[in-house]
Amino acid sequence: MERLLARPVPLWSLILVLLFVPLAAMATGAIVDGWEKAGTVGRVAITLARVPDTIQHLFRSNAPYFHGAYEKLPGGFSRDPGFVDAGYALISPFEPRRKRSVVQLVRLADGAVVREFVPDVDAANARSRFASALTDVHRDKNAARNRLMHPLLLADGSLVLHDSSPLARYDACGKLLWSLDGIFSHSTELGPDGDLWVPYRYPVPREPGVKPDFWDDAVARVSPEGRLRNVDRIADILERNGLAKLWRGRPYVQDPFHLNDIQPAMADGRFWKKGDLFLSIRNLSLIALYRPATGEILWWKIGPWRFQHDVSILDDHRISVFDNNTLMGYPDERVNGHNRLLVHDLSSGATSSPWERGFAANRIATRAQGRGTPLANGDAMIEETEQGRLVRMSPQGAVRWRYISADSAERRMALSWARYLDPTTDGPAIQATVNAKCS
Secondary structure (H helix, E strand, C coil): CHHHHHHHCCCCHHHHHHHHHHHHHHHHHHHCCCCCHHHHHHHHHHHCCCCCHHHHHHHCCCEEECCCCCCCCCCCHHHHHHCCCCEEEEEEECCCCCCEEEEEECCCCCCEEEEEECCCHHHHHHHCCCCCCCCCCHHCCCCCCCCCCCCEEEECCCCECCCEEEEEEEEECCEEEEEEEEEEEECCCCCCCCCEEEEEEECCCCCCCCCCCCCCCCEEEECCCCCCEEEEEEHHHHCCCCCCCHCCCCCCCCCCCCCEEEECCCCCCCCHHHHHCCEEEEEHHHEEECCCCCEEEEEEECCCCCCCEEEEEECCCCEEECCEEEEEECCCCCCCCCCCEEECCCCCCCCECCCCCHHHHHCCCCCCCEEEECCCCCCCEEEECCCCCCECCCCCEEEEEEEEEECCCCCCCCCCCCEECHHHHHHHHHHHHHCCCCC
């Protein structure tokens, strides 16, 4: 062996190796850039390109720990004994005991978990056949890593879930009822006709001339039975309405839109019709009122929110917007003091911040994601997603109750878009869930 290693290497072979390595790298890169057109060779190339990510995943914790500064608090639910909330919350925490995320239906009067869902995510992923440079569902979104985003509870007690993964419906016992292949992300909402509206991202971008990891976002309409009724690309919506300049006039980025919320109008308003949609397009700081029946944007506004999430309809002329209040120009972005829950009046054009004092007093500052749900008495349910904190607070900041996602060492873990449930409107779904019998 020593004699073999000590043998001189001919100069010509060294030159060939030096020439071959960069050429092979360039060829592989070219195949990866156009892997979807290269058949089996392309699939092999994209698999090889993912090897470093796969190795990194092996050494990364599945728990979504927050690595910034926060107040050390025990995990779980606590409340002001002088206040009783008759509602429920649907929460997706990471459960260290199970080493995966679960969905909990929490009774807010006392913090009791009246149902814990453990959906069979791997059964949904097993049916997935798409290949994409954006994600490997079987590696990145298996049961241990899937965060079960924005759970939607239906009237029969079943749940609709995703996490930049196939959209799936599970019964109250976690059994898979159906799955729809593709990359579904962020919010899930019911429309007035019972259809689901979910942000969708094409696994292989439709936009010509972009890289394979381009986020080609779209508005997806899905039947309750899991049939894809329609997909409408954000790029096409903007183009049709003369607004392509909002993104085409900027330097190329992988994620120009970042559609993170679709809010259907459940009734006619002064400025919208039943079935119209409010779209939150984060990376343009854009809220748009869109009519899918005609493909028309009826109204749009950029700012004063910045990198916002969660648009909600308050009445026939006002909306609320969770404003991340992000300062750009930093390597990882930065919150300008604290988040805000803004109210915009389409009638007057005025924007107010009714919970400003509450956000400041409680130092709510999630850099990414975040949810804000205005409640009937003037309070709001706020999710500080990255820091794993969910609170109901008054406009002045009085905390009615608090839920902290943390392990036994009080290390915070991110939440995944909790939903407030009102027994007056969600009563049948709550009862169906509570009464479900699982073997």
